[in-house]
Amino acid sequence: MAQGSPVGALSRLSEPTCGVFRGSAALTLGVTRKQLAALRRDEVIVRALPDTYRMRSVTPSAQQRLWAALLWAGHDAMAAGRSAGASYSLEGVYPDMPEIAAPRSFRGRSDDVLVQRTNVLPAMMPRRVHGMRVTGVEPTLVRLAHVLDDEAFEIACEDARRRRLTSVAALEAYLDRWAVPGRRGVTRLRATLRALDPVHPSRSTLEVKTRRLLVANGMTDFVREFPLAWHGRTFLFDFCFQRHRTILETNGRRWHDDPTDYEADNDKWSIPGRHGYKLVFATWQKVTRDPGMLLAELVATLAA
Numbered sequence: 001m002a003q004g005s006p007v008g009a010l011s012r013l014s015e016p017t018c019g020v021f022r023g024s025a026a027l028t029l030g031v032t033r034k035q036l037a038a039l040r041r042d043e044v045i046v047r048a049l050p051d052t053y054r055m056r057s058v059t060p061s062a063q064q065r066l067w068a069a070l071l072w073a074g075h076d077a078m079a080a081g082r083s084a085g086a087s088y089s090l091e092g093v094y095p096d097m098p099e100i101a102a103p104r105s106f107r108g109r110s111d112d113v114l115v116q117r118t119n120v121l122p123a124m125m126p127r128r129v130h131g132m133r134v135t136g137v138e139p140t141l142v143r144l145a146h147v148l149d150d151e152a153f154e155i156a157c158e159d160a161r162r163r164r165l166t167s168v169a170a171l172e173a174y175l176d177r178w179a180v181p182g183r184r185g186v187t188r189l190r191a192t193l194r195a196l197d198p199v200h201p202s203r204s205t206l207e208v209k210t211r212r213l214l215v216a217n218g219m220t221d222f223v224r225e226f227p228l229a230w231h232g233r234t235f236l237f238d239f240c241f242q243r244h245r246t247i248l249e250t251n252g253r254r255w256h257d258d259p260t261d262y263e264a265d266n267d268k269w270s271i272p273g274r275h276g277y278k279l280v281f282a283t284w285q286k287v288t289r290d291p292g293m294l295l296a297e298l299v300a301t302l303a304a
Contacts, residue, residue, distance in 0.1 A: 006035045007044060017067040019058025023051040045074040051108055069098035069113040078126045078133035080116050081147055084140040087129045091205060092152055101135055123178040137166045138174035147184035154192055155208050161201035168198045186283040199223035206250045207238055210282045212292050228271050235268045244302040247272045251281040
Protein backbone atom coordinates (compact mmCIF):
# COMPACT_ATOMS: atom_id res chain seq x y z
CA MET A 1 0.00 0.00 0.00
CA ALA A 2 1.32 3.41 -0.96
CA GLN A 3 2.21 5.72 1.91
CA GLY A 4 -0.16 8.67 1.62
CA SER A 5 -2.30 9.08 -1.48
CA PRO A 6 -1.40 7.39 -4.79
CA VAL A 7 -1.40 10.80 -6.44
CA GLY A 8 1.14 12.09 -3.95
CA ALA A 9 3.35 9.04 -4.47
CA LEU A 10 3.22 9.43 -8.26
CA SER A 11 3.90 13.16 -8.05
CA ARG A 12 7.06 12.53 -6.05
CA LEU A 13 8.09 9.70 -8.36
CA SER A 14 7.66 11.76 -11.52
CA GLU A 15 9.03 15.08 -10.25
CA PRO A 16 12.64 14.54 -11.53
CA THR A 17 11.39 13.39 -14.96
CA CYS A 18 9.04 16.19 -16.01
CA GLY A 19 5.94 14.44 -14.70
CA VAL A 20 6.37 11.01 -16.32
CA PHE A 21 6.86 7.63 -14.65
CA ARG A 22 6.84 3.90 -15.29
CA GLY A 23 3.98 1.79 -14.06
CA SER A 24 6.43 -0.79 -12.77
CA ALA A 25 8.19 1.90 -10.70
CA ALA A 26 4.83 2.98 -9.25
CA LEU A 27 4.23 -0.59 -8.08
CA THR A 28 7.42 -0.52 -6.01
CA LEU A 29 5.96 2.45 -4.12
CA GLY A 30 2.81 0.51 -3.30
CA VAL A 31 0.55 1.97 -5.99
CA THR A 32 -1.50 -0.89 -7.44
CA ARG A 33 -2.47 -1.53 -11.06
CA LYS A 34 -6.07 -1.07 -10.04
CA GLN A 35 -5.28 2.39 -8.67
CA LEU A 36 -3.39 3.30 -11.84
CA ALA A 37 -6.40 2.24 -13.93
CA ALA A 38 -8.69 4.36 -11.73
CA LEU A 39 -6.41 7.38 -12.07
CA ARG A 40 -6.45 6.95 -15.85
CA ARG A 41 -10.26 6.85 -15.85
CA ASP A 42 -10.31 10.00 -13.77
CA GLU A 43 -7.79 11.59 -16.18
CA VAL A 44 -5.30 12.25 -13.39
CA ILE A 45 -2.67 10.36 -15.39
CA VAL A 46 -2.38 9.78 -19.15
CA ARG A 47 -0.73 6.85 -20.90
CA ALA A 48 2.25 8.10 -22.93
CA LEU A 49 3.84 4.80 -23.99
CA PRO A 50 3.47 1.15 -22.91
CA ASP A 51 3.50 1.10 -19.09
CA THR A 52 4.64 4.73 -19.15
CA TYR A 53 2.42 7.57 -17.92
CA ARG A 54 2.44 11.30 -17.45
CA MET A 55 0.77 13.41 -14.79
CA ARG A 56 -1.97 15.41 -16.45
CA SER A 57 -1.27 18.36 -14.14
CA VAL A 58 2.19 18.80 -15.70
CA THR A 59 2.25 20.78 -18.95
CA PRO A 60 3.31 18.56 -21.88
CA SER A 61 6.67 19.44 -23.44
CA ALA A 62 9.33 18.03 -25.74
CA GLN A 63 11.48 17.33 -22.68
CA GLN A 64 8.63 15.41 -21.07
CA ARG A 65 8.12 13.29 -24.20
CA LEU A 66 11.83 12.53 -24.26
CA TRP A 67 11.79 11.44 -20.61
CA ALA A 68 8.83 9.18 -21.35
CA ALA A 69 10.72 7.56 -24.23
CA LEU A 70 13.79 6.96 -22.08
CA LEU A 71 11.82 5.47 -19.20
CA TRP A 72 9.94 3.24 -21.64
CA ALA A 73 13.17 1.97 -23.23
CA GLY A 74 14.92 1.15 -19.95
CA HIS A 75 17.96 2.24 -17.95
CA ASP A 76 20.44 1.68 -20.83
CA ALA A 77 18.57 4.06 -23.16
CA MET A 78 19.84 7.57 -23.84
CA ALA A 79 18.80 10.62 -25.84
CA ALA A 80 20.37 10.49 -29.30
CA GLY A 81 20.39 12.26 -32.65
CA ARG A 82 18.37 15.48 -32.73
CA SER A 83 17.19 14.98 -29.15
CA ALA A 84 20.79 14.78 -27.97
CA GLY A 85 21.71 17.76 -30.15
CA ALA A 86 18.91 19.77 -28.56
CA SER A 87 20.13 18.67 -25.09
CA TYR A 88 23.50 20.22 -25.96
CA SER A 89 21.67 23.28 -27.40
CA LEU A 90 23.40 22.83 -30.76
CA GLU A 91 22.38 25.62 -33.07
CA GLY A 92 19.51 24.79 -35.42
CA VAL A 93 18.88 21.29 -34.01
CA TYR A 94 15.23 20.67 -33.12
CA PRO A 95 13.71 17.17 -32.86
CA ASP A 96 10.28 16.48 -34.33
CA MET A 97 9.87 13.55 -31.93
CA PRO A 98 12.00 11.91 -29.22
CA GLU A 99 15.09 10.22 -30.63
CA ILE A 100 16.84 7.67 -28.42
CA ALA A 101 19.58 5.05 -28.59
CA ALA A 102 18.93 1.67 -26.96
CA PRO A 103 20.48 -1.82 -26.94
CA ARG A 104 19.42 -4.13 -29.74
CA SER A 105 17.80 -6.31 -27.09
CA PHE A 106 15.13 -3.62 -26.65
CA ARG A 107 12.18 -4.67 -28.82
CA GLY A 108 9.78 -1.80 -28.21
CA ARG A 109 8.11 -0.13 -31.17
CA SER A 110 6.26 3.19 -31.28
CA ASP A 111 5.30 5.63 -34.02
CA ASP A 112 6.00 8.41 -31.53
CA VAL A 113 9.66 7.57 -30.82
CA LEU A 114 12.63 7.16 -33.18
CA VAL A 115 14.83 4.38 -31.78
CA GLN A 116 18.45 3.90 -32.83
CA ARG A 117 19.55 0.40 -31.81
CA THR A 118 23.15 -0.52 -31.16
CA ASN A 119 25.23 -3.51 -30.10
CA VAL A 120 28.08 -1.32 -28.83
CA LEU A 121 26.81 0.92 -26.06
CA PRO A 122 30.30 2.23 -25.15
CA ALA A 123 30.51 3.77 -28.64
CA MET A 124 27.58 5.99 -27.63
CA MET A 125 29.78 7.52 -24.89
CA PRO A 126 26.78 8.10 -22.57
CA ARG A 127 26.87 11.02 -20.17
CA ARG A 128 24.46 13.04 -18.05
CA VAL A 129 23.10 16.36 -19.25
CA HIS A 130 20.68 18.03 -16.83
CA GLY A 131 20.16 14.64 -15.19
CA MET A 132 19.34 12.84 -18.45
CA ARG A 133 21.40 10.13 -20.15
CA VAL A 134 22.57 11.49 -23.50
CA THR A 135 24.94 10.21 -26.17
CA GLY A 136 28.33 11.93 -26.15
CA VAL A 137 28.97 14.90 -28.41
CA GLU A 138 30.99 12.91 -30.96
CA PRO A 139 28.45 10.09 -31.51
CA THR A 140 25.71 12.71 -31.48
CA LEU A 141 27.40 14.50 -34.37
CA VAL A 142 27.84 11.22 -36.26
CA ARG A 143 24.10 10.68 -36.02
CA LEU A 144 23.33 14.29 -36.97
CA ALA A 145 25.56 13.89 -40.01
CA HIS A 146 23.12 11.23 -41.16
CA VAL A 147 19.82 12.98 -40.41
CA LEU A 148 20.58 16.66 -41.21
CA ASP A 149 21.32 18.24 -44.58
CA ASP A 150 24.88 19.38 -45.28
CA GLU A 151 24.48 23.01 -44.26
CA ALA A 152 22.45 22.30 -41.12
CA PHE A 153 24.99 19.71 -40.06
CA GLU A 154 27.94 22.06 -40.59
CA ILE A 155 26.18 24.73 -38.53
CA ALA A 156 25.64 22.27 -35.67
CA CYS A 157 29.18 20.89 -35.90
CA GLU A 158 30.76 24.35 -35.90
CA ASP A 159 28.60 25.38 -32.95
CA ALA A 160 29.89 22.38 -30.99
CA ARG A 161 33.49 23.27 -31.89
CA ARG A 162 33.00 26.96 -31.14
CA ARG A 163 31.69 26.14 -27.66
CA ARG A 164 34.55 23.65 -27.14
CA LEU A 165 32.24 20.70 -26.73
CA THR A 166 34.48 18.88 -29.21
CA SER A 167 37.24 19.48 -31.75
CA VAL A 168 38.41 18.18 -35.10
CA ALA A 169 41.04 16.10 -33.29
CA ALA A 170 38.44 14.62 -30.91
CA LEU A 171 36.07 13.79 -33.76
CA GLU A 172 38.82 12.17 -35.79
CA ALA A 173 39.94 10.14 -32.76
CA TYR A 174 36.36 9.00 -32.21
CA LEU A 175 36.02 7.92 -35.84
CA ASP A 176 39.35 6.09 -35.72
CA ARG A 177 38.16 4.10 -32.73
CA TRP A 178 34.48 3.49 -33.37
CA ALA A 179 33.72 3.99 -37.07
CA VAL A 180 32.75 0.79 -38.82
CA PRO A 181 31.95 0.26 -42.52
CA GLY A 182 28.39 1.20 -43.26
CA ARG A 183 27.75 3.18 -40.07
CA ARG A 184 25.43 6.00 -41.00
CA GLY A 185 26.86 9.50 -40.86
CA VAL A 186 30.53 8.51 -40.85
CA THR A 187 31.24 9.32 -44.51
CA ARG A 188 29.55 12.72 -44.31
CA LEU A 189 31.30 13.62 -41.05
CA ARG A 190 34.70 12.74 -42.53
CA ALA A 191 33.94 14.87 -45.61
CA THR A 192 32.84 17.78 -43.43
CA LEU A 193 35.99 17.60 -41.30
CA ARG A 194 38.13 17.75 -44.46
CA ALA A 195 36.32 20.91 -45.52
CA LEU A 196 36.59 22.77 -42.21
CA ASP A 197 39.45 24.80 -40.82
CA PRO A 198 41.04 22.38 -38.33
CA VAL A 199 41.92 25.15 -35.87
CA HIS A 200 39.35 27.92 -36.18
CA PRO A 201 35.63 27.04 -36.07
CA SER A 202 33.18 29.39 -37.73
CA ARG A 203 32.01 32.00 -35.26
CA SER A 204 28.46 32.26 -36.58
CA THR A 205 25.87 30.71 -38.86
CA LEU A 206 26.49 33.56 -41.29
CA GLU A 207 30.14 32.56 -41.49
CA VAL A 208 29.16 28.95 -42.27
CA LYS A 209 26.81 30.10 -45.02
CA THR A 210 29.48 32.41 -46.46
CA ARG A 211 32.11 29.66 -46.54
CA ARG A 212 29.72 27.32 -48.28
CA LEU A 213 28.78 30.02 -50.81
CA LEU A 214 32.42 30.66 -51.67
CA VAL A 215 33.27 26.97 -52.05
CA ALA A 216 30.15 26.27 -54.11
CA ASN A 217 31.34 28.94 -56.56
CA GLY A 218 34.90 27.68 -56.82
CA MET A 219 36.43 30.37 -54.60
CA THR A 220 38.61 28.29 -52.30
CA ASP A 221 41.93 30.15 -52.19
CA PHE A 222 41.17 31.91 -48.91
CA VAL A 223 42.76 31.75 -45.47
CA ARG A 224 40.45 31.53 -42.46
CA GLU A 225 40.87 33.74 -39.37
CA PHE A 226 43.63 35.79 -41.00
CA PRO A 227 45.61 37.81 -38.39
CA LEU A 228 46.51 41.48 -38.75
CA ALA A 229 48.18 43.42 -35.93
CA TRP A 230 48.04 47.11 -35.04
CA HIS A 231 49.46 48.86 -31.97
CA GLY A 232 50.08 45.62 -30.14
CA ARG A 233 46.64 44.11 -30.80
CA THR A 234 45.96 41.26 -33.22
CA PHE A 235 42.66 41.13 -35.11
CA LEU A 236 41.33 38.03 -36.87
CA PHE A 237 39.45 38.34 -40.15
CA ASP A 238 37.05 35.73 -41.51
CA PHE A 239 38.32 35.13 -45.06
CA CYS A 240 41.48 36.51 -46.62
CA PHE A 241 42.40 36.18 -50.28
CA GLN A 242 46.09 36.92 -49.74
CA ARG A 243 47.17 36.91 -53.37
CA HIS A 244 44.64 39.64 -54.11
CA ARG A 245 45.10 41.39 -50.74
CA THR A 246 41.37 41.26 -50.13
CA ILE A 247 39.49 40.43 -46.95
CA LEU A 248 35.89 39.23 -46.82
CA GLU A 249 34.35 39.83 -43.40
CA THR A 250 30.92 38.57 -42.31
CA ASN A 251 28.85 41.31 -40.75
CA GLY A 252 25.52 40.26 -39.25
CA ARG A 253 23.51 42.68 -37.12
CA ARG A 254 22.79 39.91 -34.63
CA TRP A 255 26.46 39.84 -33.61
CA HIS A 256 27.02 43.62 -33.54
CA ASP A 257 24.09 45.14 -31.65
CA ASP A 258 26.02 45.99 -28.49
CA PRO A 259 27.37 49.60 -28.57
CA THR A 260 30.76 48.45 -27.30
CA ASP A 261 30.89 45.87 -30.10
CA TYR A 262 30.05 48.63 -32.57
CA GLU A 263 33.04 50.72 -31.47
CA ALA A 264 35.37 47.70 -31.44
CA ASP A 265 34.19 46.63 -34.89
CA ASN A 266 34.82 50.06 -36.37
CA ASP A 267 38.32 49.97 -34.97
CA LYS A 268 38.83 46.47 -36.36
CA TRP A 269 37.50 47.33 -39.83
CA SER A 270 40.00 50.15 -40.26
CA ILE A 271 42.94 47.77 -39.82
CA PRO A 272 42.97 46.07 -43.28
CA GLY A 273 43.36 49.39 -45.08
CA ARG A 274 46.37 50.25 -42.94
CA HIS A 275 48.02 47.05 -44.21
CA GLY A 276 47.01 47.62 -47.84
CA TYR A 277 44.08 45.18 -47.88
CA LYS A 278 40.70 45.82 -49.47
CA LEU A 279 37.65 44.95 -47.40
CA VAL A 280 34.33 43.46 -48.53
CA PHE A 281 31.41 42.82 -46.16
CA ALA A 282 29.20 39.72 -46.38
CA THR A 283 25.91 40.63 -44.71
CA TRP A 284 23.05 38.27 -43.93
CA GLN A 285 20.94 39.93 -46.63
CA LYS A 286 23.60 39.51 -49.29
CA VAL A 287 24.54 35.92 -48.42
CA THR A 288 21.03 34.55 -48.04
CA ARG A 289 18.96 36.67 -50.43
CA ASP A 290 21.30 38.16 -53.01
CA PRO A 291 24.42 35.99 -53.18
CA GLY A 292 24.97 36.93 -56.82
CA MET A 293 25.49 40.56 -55.86
CA LEU A 294 27.97 39.62 -53.14
CA LEU A 295 29.95 37.37 -55.48
CA ALA A 296 30.03 40.06 -58.17
CA GLU A 297 31.27 42.60 -55.62
CA LEU A 298 33.95 40.21 -54.39
CA VAL A 299 35.11 39.28 -57.89
CA ALA A 300 35.35 42.96 -58.85
CA THR A 301 37.35 43.73 -55.72
CA LEU A 302 39.68 40.78 -56.29
CA ALA A 303 40.33 41.99 -59.82
CA ALA A 304 40.80 45.64 -58.90
